[in-house]
Amino acid sequence: MAQTVLHTASSRGLADHGWLKSHQTFSFSGYFNPERVQFGALRVLNDDEVQGGRGFGEHPHDNMEIISIALEGTLQHKDSMGNVATIETGEIQVMSAGTGMYHTEYNKNEGEPVKFLQIWVFPNKRNVAPRYDQVKIGTPAGPNQLVQILSPDPDDAGVWIYQDAWFNLGKLEKDSAVDYTFHRKNNGAYIFVISGQVQVNGQQLDTRDGYGIWDADGFTITAGTAAEVLIMEVPMEL
């Protein structure tokens, strides 16, 4: 029988630094809740808003797969591997931090906040060589269909990471439905509602709610309004 967990938007941690508002689904930095640490290999899901002209100064990462998805605005990235890039709405960025790297993230557009999701997934291999990639999110094959934006396979659609994880984005019209089937038996999926209202196997979800489901073969998402969802399929055991 399917196991599930519901994290409503309002139950998330909030770090408000003025220039940064970060809603944190799982324990992160100053927010610690032992009941909310991870969903399988999914360790961080931060819903961040950075004010114009501000950003994250140089800081380190290691041994983590770090994915950023821009929702609104643009974010400039510079790292110790020599990459300088701007991530814009409709793009996904990935870093395998491995043995260690440094980077900065900055919103250089004064007066225009940038909103993005910062997602960390535990790697299935520690101490790999650090790497960076960024791609435009593809177009769905048809209306109300999912677009794969991440997988473990460098030759598959979207970016790839060192983990048996698959991420999909879906833009759904009101009253449409989409089925999702797990790629691996022991994986679970964490569904994050970027906008709108949906039901997942009958569970009502509103904007920015999160819903985990595992011990299942798949699930169905039905849109009660026009909606956008992010599905993160990850191993439930590390």
Add this chain to the structure above:
Amino acid sequence: MEILVIGTNPPILATVLRLLNTNLSWKATGVSTPEEALKKCRELNYQVFLIGAGLTEAEEAELSAQIKEIHPGIHIIPHYGGGSGLLFAEIYLALGTTNQAQ
């Protein structure tokens, strides 16, 4: 509480030590090789051993076993993420405490 941290990336190790030592009831010491780690463990009774980036899987396993022999009650924690995001949660969870002041 005495915390020993190993990591082969000096700037990241320095960042982790700085963050840990912001907690006035913790004292974190850093090393960059397994040999240094074992030497420190023989000198002092550490409660937590944090494994940072840079060791091979075999080195991590062998060093963890050797340190457990010296301090059977030590909490050995593989550290992920590099900076402050997960660091404190990793330690609170390993210690089984929800009191962030401890």
